[in-house]
Amino acid sequence: MRAAQEVREQQVAAKGREAKGNGARETPRQGPRSPGSPRPAGPRAGRKEAFRYLTPATPGPPGGFPKSRYLVGEIGGIEDPDWVVGPRTRPTPQGAAEGWAGLEAESVLHWRRENRTRNSPESRLAVARSPDGRGSPGYGSRAGLSARAPGRKLPSETRRAAAESGIPGPMATEAASGSDGNGQGGEAAVTYYRLEEVAKRNSLKEIWLVIHGRVYDVTDFLKEHPGGEEVLLEQAGADASESFEDVGHSSDAREMLKQYYIGDVHPDDLKPESGSKVRSHFCWSYWILPIIGAIVLGFLYRYYTSESKSS
Numbered sequence: 001m002r003a004a005q006e007v008r009e010q011q012v013a014a015k016g017r018e019a020k021g022n023g024a025r026e027t028p029r030q031g032p033r034s035p036g037s038p039r040p041a042g043p044r045a046g047r048k049e050a051f052r053y054l055t056p057a058t059p060g061p062p063g064g065f066p067k068s069r070y071l072v073g074e075i076g077g078i079e080d081p082d083w084v085v086g087p088r089t090r091p092t093p094q095g096a097a098e099g100w101a102g103l104e105a106e107s108v109l110h111w112r113r114e115n116r117t118r119n120s121p122e123s124r125l126a127v128a129r130s131p132d133g134r135g136s137p138g139y140g141s142r143a144g145l146s147a148r149a150p151g152r153k154l155p156s157e158t159r160r161a162a163a164e165s166g167i168p169g170p171m172a173t174e175a176a177s178g179s180d181g182n183g184q185g186g187e188a189a190v191t192y193y194r195l196e197e198v199a200k201r202n203s204l205k206e207i208w209l210v211i212h213g214r215v216y217d218v219t220d221f222l223k224e225h226p227g228g229e230e231v232l233l234e235q236a237g238a239d240a241s242e243s244f245e246d247v248g249h250s251s252d253a254r255e256m257l258k259q260y261y262i263g264d265v266h267p268d269d270l271k272p273e274s275g276s277k278v279r280s281h282f283c284w285s286y287w288i289l290p291i292i293g294a295i296v297l298g299f300l301y302r303y304y305t306s307e308s309k310s311s
């Protein structure tokens with residue numbers, strides 16, 4: 001909340017500067033949509049894609065990669081021309097024949113980030129404990145590539161930063177079974193965080209969120225979030241599961257969660273989610289309605305058979 005207020009103050013100051021300097025904006029700024037408010041009209045209207053693409057160091061498909069509305073930036077410092085990607089393209093036989101990887105950009109970034117530390121505990125954690133439990137798509141066999149968005153932290157760096165900041169670190173790192181992106185089972189280390197530790201990461205300097213029992217360090221994502229930084233700041237240090245679901249985030253957004261995953265909420269702090277209530281209610285109605293229906297039908301049958309006997 002304090003952080004959200006800081007941002008609001010900064011925005012007010014920026015608006016003031018803008019008014020003094022260049023005059024009013026020509027187009028009104030499209031603010032973030034608050035959870036629960038209606039979606040803007042039109043397909044994906046008002047959305048700014050969060051995907052970033054690698055620098056097209058090779059020409060890619062004939063005519064180069066199409067400039068698309070999805071292309072919002074480049075990730076610098078990547079030297080490997082084999083992994084140039086096009087805007088949200090999936091692997092195609094044509095692309096493969098031409099020797100360029102038509103993979104979704106985020107998939108390639110996942111692949112690269114995980115491969116550069118493939119044998120480290122971080123990589124096993126990232127793959128085996130990805131939010132959907134499947135690991136990342138686009139997982140290839142090449143190893144040792146270095147590609148990470150500048151400034152983006154790996155889980156180990158997050159933990160190191162936490163230790164340096166003096167805030168108590170993760171509770172425990174425990175082994176948990178999982179399966180990696182290639183379908184191989186394995187042991188993965190899970191770091192557990194107490195909710196009180198998460199709650200302390202609520203400033204612009206460091207922002208953690210809990211979504212469905214998993215802890216995410218979204219500090220580096222703040223400025224990139226298509227829904228705006230303010231909504232994330234409002235949830236800073238707290239359980240954002242409900243707001244995350246209220247917005248109706250796309251599968252792309254869910255896929256992105258993997259990048260910011262740093263660990264799980266400590267089992268002692270886990271509350272039953274509202275979803276489980278819905279499920280148990282659903283189970284109850286699932287049994288009770290057919291039983292009531294059967295009783296009513298029984299009565300109707302008896303009524304009609306006794307009527308026909310008496311007439």
Ligand code: HEM
Nearest residue numbers: 033035050226227231235240243244247249250253256257
């Ligand atoms: C790490 C966590 C999050 C990630 C990776 C994420 C990612 C995204 C992405 C990719 C979009 C673009 C639309 C889509 O693809 O669904 C988006 C939109 C949005 N997000 Fe998030 N988000 C996160 C957390 C949150 C939270 C906690 C809130 C809290 C309210 C929130 C509020 C919004 C809003 C309001 C939009 C705009 C939706 C629209 O215009 O349709 N996000 N987010």
